[in-house]
Amino acid sequence: MKIVVDAMGGDFAPQNVIAGVVEAIKEFDVTxxxxxxxxxxxxxxxxxxxxxxxxxxxxAPEVVEMHEPATTVIRQKKxxxxxxxxxxxxxxxxxxxxxxGNTGACVAAATFILGLIKxxxxxxxxxxxxxxxxxxxxxxxxxxxxxxxxxxxQYAKMAKAYAQTVLGRPQPKIALLNIGEExxxxxxxxxxxxxxxxxxxxxxxxNMEANEIYTGKADCIVCDGYVGNITLKVSEGLVxxxxxxxxxxxxxxxxxxxxxxxxxxxxxxxxKSVDYSxxxxxxxxxxxxxxxxxxxxxxxxxxxxxxxxxKREIDHNLLSKLKSEMAA
Amino acid sequence: MKIVVDAMGGDFAPQNVIAGVVEAIKEFDVTxxxxxxxxxxxxxxxxxxxxxxxxxxxxAPEVVEMHEPATTVIRQKKxxxxxxxxxxxxxxxxxxxxxxGNTGACVAAATFILGLIKxxxxxxxxxxxxxxxxxxxxxxxxxxxxxxxxxxxQYAKMAKAYAQTVLGRPQPKIALLNIGEExxxxxxxxxxxxxxxxxxxxxxxxNMEANEIYTGKADCIVCDGYVGNITLKVSEGLVxxxxxxxxxxxxxxxxxxxxxxxxxxxxxxxxKSVDYSxxxxxxxxxxxxxxxxxxxxxxxxxxxxxxxxxKREIDHNLLSKLKSEMAA
Numbered sequence: 001m002k003i004v005v006d007a008m009g010g011d012f013a014p015q016n017v018i019a020g021v022v023e024a025i026k027e028f029d030v031t032x033x034x035x036x037x038x039x040x041x042x043x044x045x046x047x048x049x050x051x052x053x054x055x056x057x058x059x060a061p062e063v064v065e066m067h068e069p070a071t072t073v074i075r076q077k078k079x080x081x082x083x084x085x086x087x088x089x090x091x092x093x094x095x096x097x098x099x100x101g102n103t104g105a106c107v108a109a110a111t112f113i114l115g116l117i118k119x120x121x122x123x124x125x126x127x128x129x130x131x132x133x134x135x136x137x138x139x140x141x142x143x144x145x146x147x148x149x150x151x152x153x154q155y156a157k158m159a160k161a162y163a164q165t166v167l168g169r170p171q172p173k174i175a176l177l178n179i180g181e182e183x184x185x186x187x188x189x190x191x192x193x194x195x196x197x198x199x200x201x202x203x204x205x206x207n208m209e210a211n212e213i214y215t216g217k218a219d220c221i222v223c224d225g226y227v228g229n230i231t232l233k234v235s236e237g238l239v240x241x242x243x244x245x246x247x248x249x250x251x252x253x254x255x256x257x258x259x260x261x262x263x264x265x266x267x268x269x270x271x272k273s274v275d276y277s278x279x280x281x282x283x284x285x286x287x288x289x290x291x292x293x294x295x296x297x298x299x300x301x302x303x304x305x306x307x308x309x310x311k312r313e314i315d316h317n318l319l320s321k322l323k324s325e326m327a328a
Numbered sequence: 329m330k331i332v333v334d335a336m337g338g339d340f341a342p343q344n345v346i347a348g349v350v351e352a353i354k355e356f357d358v359t360x361x362x363x364x365x366x367x368x369x370x371x372x373x374x375x376x377x378x379x380x381x382x383x384x385x386x387x388a389p390e391v392v393e394m395h396e397p398a399t400t401v402i403r404q405k406k407x408x409x410x411x412x413x414x415x416x417x418x419x420x421x422x423x424x425x426x427x428x429g430n431t432g433a434c435v436a437a438a439t440f441i442l443g444l445i446k447x448x449x450x451x452x453x454x455x456x457x458x459x460x461x462x463x464x465x466x467x468x469x470x471x472x473x474x475x476x477x478x479x480x481x482q483y484a485k486m487a488k489a490y491a492q493t494v495l496g497r498p499q500p501k502i503a504l505l506n507i508g509e510e511x512x513x514x515x516x517x518x519x520x521x522x523x524x525x526x527x528x529x530x531x532x533x534x535n536m537e538a539n540e541i542y543t544g545k546a547d548c549i550v551c552d553g554y555v556g557n558i559t560l561k562v563s564e565g566l567v568x569x570x571x572x573x574x575x576x577x578x579x580x581x582x583x584x585x586x587x588x589x590x591x592x593x594x595x596x597x598x599x600k601s602v603d604y605s606x607x608x609x610x611x612x613x614x615x616x617x618x619x620x621x622x623x624x625x626x627x628x629x630x631x632x633x634x635x636x637x638x639k640r641e642i643d644h645n646l647l648s649k650l651k652s653e654m655a656a
Contacts, residue, residue: 076446145514209565258590259591298445
């Protein structure tokens with residue numbers, strides 16, 4: 001099994017990427033192809049000890065910056081780590097591609113180079129969110145910020161295949177994110193999508209309000225990419241702010257500091273369930289290949305977990321499952 | 329000062345509403361007009377002791393259910409507590425109207441009966457959110473789920489007036505919620521709104537990603553009502569789920585239980601800053617009268633705080649400030 005990792009992707013590349021890759025090959029039975037500026041990769045690799053036969057390097061002279069417009073990247077940076085990495089996947093020289101780099105560029109490159117699965121009009125970024133019960137799979141997190149009702153139906157079908165295959169849920173429940181439970185709620189998009197889902201997807205359980213996302217009531221949630229992106233980032237920001245707020249309050253009071261020390265291990269477990277880096281890369285579903293997008297701020301642990309997530313997708317034959325679901 | 333309160337509004341009406349009203353009149357110098365089914369109000373009032381001259385009752389034979397479509401309410405329930413209450417405001421028999429009932433019906437009744445302020449095309453629901461610095465005012469939370477760019481500019485102007493008047497911020501900073509900081513980000517709505525705001529509002533500081541909402545970086549945030557509603561509900565659900573998760577982890581470990589006890593007072597302070605009921609009612613801005621909408625699940629404390637918020641709006645002449653801002 002061979003996974004290509006974009007060595008230049010993310011706010012802390014190549015350091016965090018390479019540290020994560022080294023952790024991963026020690027833990028999982030995978031070979032990693034690092035794509036990026038070779039001298040920088042070599043230099044970074046020197047800081048680690050690892051089984052040398054499990055890492056390959058493919059040189060890519062160009063780097064896509066985090067905020068470059070995706071269209072420019074596709075047209076002008078044909079030798080970037082993203083483009084060359086996705087091409088390795090296209091040529092079947094590897095089984096999956098992971099990048100913590102420019103999300104828009106990854107989506108564009110994957111769509112353009114790999115093409116779409118038959119039955120899919122727009123790819124979507126999925127994400128595994130923690131919940132009070134089992135983790136919930138939500139799609140789209142921002143690949144498609146002008147979704148049409150039929151895209152949401154396609155996301156529902158792909159989410160179902162993902163949940164069945166990778167998450168091991170034989171009968172996943174799928175909900176549509178909306179501002180009210182009644183089918184009359186939402187904008188034109190949600191009203192039409194509700195109708196389409198009800199008519200075409202037996203696993204559809206109806207609308208779900210945003211305050212229920214983290215309850216675990218649904219296995220899969222579908223939404224437009226703009227709304228999904230906001231949902232994810234609000235959650236991320238809120239968890240961070242609550243953490244800071246709690247620390248600030250605790251520091252004011254010595255008894256509270258003692259209390260916090262006694263709580264430490266329990267809090268570690270609780271934090272683990274809401275830590276995005278535990279879930280690693282977000283799958284880009286709908287393109288004809290396994291592509292995972294990691295958070296720009298990915299820690300080495302997040303990169304390692306993205307590799308674990310990619311391995312799981314390969315192990316479970318996700319791509320062929322997605323294809324047969326969309327052909328049905 | 330006279331404030332009309334919808335006695336029948338909310339999931340726990342009239343109990344919570346009346347309990348909150350009784351708390352409020354003991355604390356603030358206001359007279360409350362309770363509008364709703366008189367015998368039920370009388371019966372509920374019997375459970376409390378309070379200065380009788382500070383509560384008046386206006387009978388309204390009809391009740392709007394929480395999920396009735398707003399248009400039906402306006403056409404068919406002309407004697408509901410919402411309609412009669414808003415009419416009291418229209419006839420200048422009181423200074424503000426508060427309801428924890430059907431939000432859509434409140435928005436529709438207020439718009440239809442009171443009319444809009446000159447310069448406003450669609451009303452918006454504002455909300456005060458806690459942050460690591462000062463509370464942030466965000467608008468729209470769901471009155472207008474198909475906002476146009478010019479609506480977002482109007483929301484920005486009204487938010488500025490609110491922040492200056494009620495929150496005491498002479499020079500508020502206004503941000504546009506978006507999925508990226510660059511002006512090229514977002515859907516057509518955000519791109520055009522960004523341009524309009526930049527050209528017409530000196531207090532505009534640019535786009536803000538959703539993970540920064542709770543940092544306090546902006547005093548006011550504007551967004552489409554669909555996105556605002558999702559933002560608010562994700563936050564609410566996440567805080568609730570984290571609370572449950574933390575409790576569950578603590579219960580597993582006796583040392584952690586002790587730690588939690590020592591932390592109790594600090595956590596109470598932290599929780600207070602993220603508790604919606606501390607902020608009470610959400611102002612409906614743009615209609616020609618002071619209308620506040622409370623959460624359907626409002627506790628007595630939330631109702632009391634909504635009355636405090638209404639009093640503050642009256643004290644600061646919010647309505648005339650909004651009118652002069654929109655006329656400028």
